[in-house]
Amino acid sequence: MQVKVIENVLKLNDEVAMLNRSTLRDAGVFTVDLIGGPGCGKTSLLEVTLRELAGTMRIGVIAGDLATTRDADRLAKWSQQVVQINTGKGCHLDANQVRQAIAQLDVNELDLLIVENVGNLICPVGFDLGQDVKVGMFSLAEGDDKAAKHPYIVAQSSVLLLNKMDLLEHVPFDLDSFRNDVRSLNPDVQLLEISVMRGDMSPWLNWLTTHATRRIAEAT
Amino acid sequence: MQVKVIENVLKLNDEVAMLNRSTLRDAGVFTVDLIGGPGCGKTSLLEVTLRELAGTMRIGVIAGDLATTRDADRLAKWSQQVVQINTGKGCHLDANQVRQAIAQLDVNELDLLIVENVGNLICPVGFDLGQDVKVGMFSLAEGDDKAAKHPYIVAQSSVLLLNKMDLLEHVPFDLDSFRNDVRSLNPDVQLLEISVMRGDMSPWLNWLTTHATRRIAEAT
Numbered sequence: 001m002q003v004k005v006i007e008n009v010l011k012l013n014d015e016v017a018m019l020n021r022s023t024l025r026d027a028g029v030f031t032v033d034l035i036g037g038p039g040c041g042k043t044s045l046l047e048v049t050l051r052e053l054a055g056t057m058r059i060g061v062i063a064g065d066l067a068t069t070r071d072a073d074r075l076a077k078w079s080q081q082v083v084q085i086n087t088g089k090g091c092h093l094d095a096n097q098v099r100q101a102i103a104q105l106d107v108n109e110l111d112l113l114i115v116e117n118v119g120n121l122i123c124p125v126g127f128d129l130g131q132d133v134k135v136g137m138f139s140l141a142e143g144d145d146k147a148a149k150h151p152y153i154v155a156q157s158s159v160l161l162l163n164k165m166d167l168l169e170h171v172p173f174d175l176d177s178f179r180n181d182v183r184s185l186n187p188d189v190q191l192l193e194i195s196v197m198r199g200d201m202s203p204w205l206n207w208l209t210t211h212a213t214r215r216i217a218e219a220t
Numbered sequence: 221m222q223v224k225v226i227e228n229v230l231k232l233n234d235e236v237a238m239l240n241r242s243t244l245r246d247a248g249v250f251t252v253d254l255i256g257g258p259g260c261g262k263t264s265l266l267e268v269t270l271r272e273l274a275g276t277m278r279i280g281v282i283a284g285d286l287a288t289t290r291d292a293d294r295l296a297k298w299s300q301q302v303v304q305i306n307t308g309k310g311c312h313l314d315a316n317q318v319r320q321a322i323a324q325l326d327v328n329e330l331d332l333l334i335v336e337n338v339g340n341l342i343c344p345v346g347f348d349l350g351q352d353v354k355v356g357m358f359s360l361a362e363g364d365d366k367a368a369k370h371p372y373i374v375a376q377s378s379v380l381l382l383n384k385m386d387l388l389e390h391v392p393f394d395l396d397s398f399r400n401d402v403r404s405l406n407p408d409v410q411l412l413e414i415s416v417m418r419g420d421m422s423p424w425l426n427w428l429t430t431h432a433t434r435r436i437a438e439a440t
Contacts (some may be wrong), residue, residue: 037258038341038370039362066342068368089372091311091342119369121258122286122311122340141361141384141391142259148288149339150258152309164361170390171361172417197392 013127016095020102020130027107029060030215031115032208033129035153036137037146038119041163043071044196045137045204046116050078052205053112057212060110062101064093064118071116081105092123095130112212125152132211133158140164144174147181154185159192159207166195233347236315240322240350247327249280250435251335252428253349255373256357257366258339261383263291264416265357265424266336270298272425273332277432280330282321284313284338291336301325312343315350332432341370352431353378360384364394367401374405379412379427386415 024031036042043063050059060081063071072084083101085093098115107113115131117124125134136157138146141164147154154160160182168175175193182191192203244251256262263283270279280301283291292304303321305313318335327333335351337344345354356377358366361384367374374380380402388395395413402411412423 037339038366039257039359065369067371068365070365070368089342089346091340118342119257120311120340120342122309122338123343126309139259139361141359141387145288145290146258148290149285151287164391167361167387167390170387171384 010126013095016099017128017130020095020099021132022130023102024107024113024130025215027110028216028218029107029110029113030212031113031129031131031133033115033117033124033131033134034137035117035121035124035134035157036119036161037121037139037142040119040137040139040142041196042116042119042137043074045161045163046075046114047078048196048201049114049205049208050075052201053209054078057111057209058109060105060107060113061116062093062098062105062113063116064097066090066118081110087118091118091120092127093117093129094127098129111216112208121146121150121153125156132215135159135161137161137163140167140173141171143172144178145181147178147185151185154182154189157186157189159190159204160186161204162191162193163196165193166198230346233315236319237348237350240315240319241352242350243322244327244333244350245435247330248436248438249327249330249333250432251333251349251351251353253335253337253344253351253354254357255337255341255344255354255377256339256381257341257359257362260339260357260359260362261416262336262339262357263294265381265383266295266334267298268416268421269334269425269428270295272421273429274298277331277429278329280325280327280333281336282313282318282325282333283336284317286310286338301330307338311338311340312347313337313349314347318349331436332428341366341373345372345376352435355379355381357381357383360387360393361391363392364398365401367398367405371405374402374409377406377409379410379424380406381424382411382413383416385413386418
């Protein structure tokens with residue numbers, strides 16, 4: 001019984017996700033589902049992304065959290081198109097929540113939509129939201145075993161971000177071991193080693209810009 | 221339908237949790253459910269705990285992860301009574317998994333059992349495993365907003381650990397703001413600010429020893 005209900009939930013989710021995908025693609029919006037554990041730096045990444053690409057690209061954000069509007073408050077400084085979803089005890093965003101958030105955005109005035117999922121490396125992986133790509137995010141402070149321990153997000157990501165590289169001298173982290181785990185789980189993924197607080201963010205910004213520009217070109 | 225099934229799942233879980241609690245209390249074992257996000261330092265905390273309390277106390281560990289036996293491998297050095305549970309895509313441990321793990325332990329030869337839950341600050345909070353207390357764990361590297369964003373684990377914990385205090389000068393973190401969030405969500409919780417890698421662990425070790433000793437006294 002439980003399995004059947006879960007299958008139904010996922011089937012319904014997938015149907016709404018397809019609707020979201022169609023809405024967003026028709027509007028020429030490239031959509032990223034950003035997934036990472038609590039405190040890996042998702043909101044800080046978005047702050048830098050919105051700030052650096054302002055003027056180049058119109059970016060919307062849907063931010064998921066159990067509680068508080070702290071993320072949306074931080075991001076509202078950089079974009080008018082920010083929606084916070086509070087999930088209560090919900091451990092992931094689903095396609096229906098994203099659909100309701102999309103209704104609050106003017107997607108025809110967006111080039112790029114980033115969904116900052118609830119801080120959780122597990123449950124969000126299984127839910128299609130209608131995104132073009134999933135981007136997994138780890139932090140150096142979490143330790144070098146986290147790719148191996150979270151194989152599903154690694155396998156499903158188009159890009160993996162390893163953030164807080166500036167802490168390399170302050171925490172134990174075997175970079176080769178982490179890279180090898182990533183390669184063996186997903187030989188095709190692009191691994192970008194970054195420091196949102198202190199590093200050069202151009203590899204990430206260039207990747208985003210390239211993909212969003214391609215979508216704009218497709219749509220016109 | 222979905223709500224009904226979830227209620228049934230939780231009801232069945234609670235029944236098994238009661239069995240676990242009764243088994244463990246009868247054996248005089250004090251049981252901790254340790255909950256924290258990926259990389260907050262749960263396994264390192266257990267390494268130090270097992271090492272420091274060896275000779276004083278007989279400690280068993282049940283370690284939950286999606287994949288790999290890395291945690292159990294690290295801990296087996298310090299205790300013969302370590303069981304790893306791989307949950308696959310499962311985002312939390314449930315009482316039945318813990319019951320099966322308990323069957324692999326000799327609980328009559330234990331004073332303390334620590335369940336290292338799957339690295340996730342959300343889903344594990346809702347599942348009773350038969351523990352005496354839940355202990356929530358955060359890391360300084362995760363940022364000072366994480367208590368406010370995860371109110372349920374803060375409210376349900378007997379002790380909260382804030383780990384990686386040694387990173388205070390390397391990451392932005394407003395300690396007063398974090399402390400205030402914790403106080404307003406749970407005025408009774410004990411907040412222990414620690415550094416597993418570099419700090420004095422006696423507040424945590426003393427807290428554990430006091431509670432486990434009380435249980436032994438009750439059981440005899």
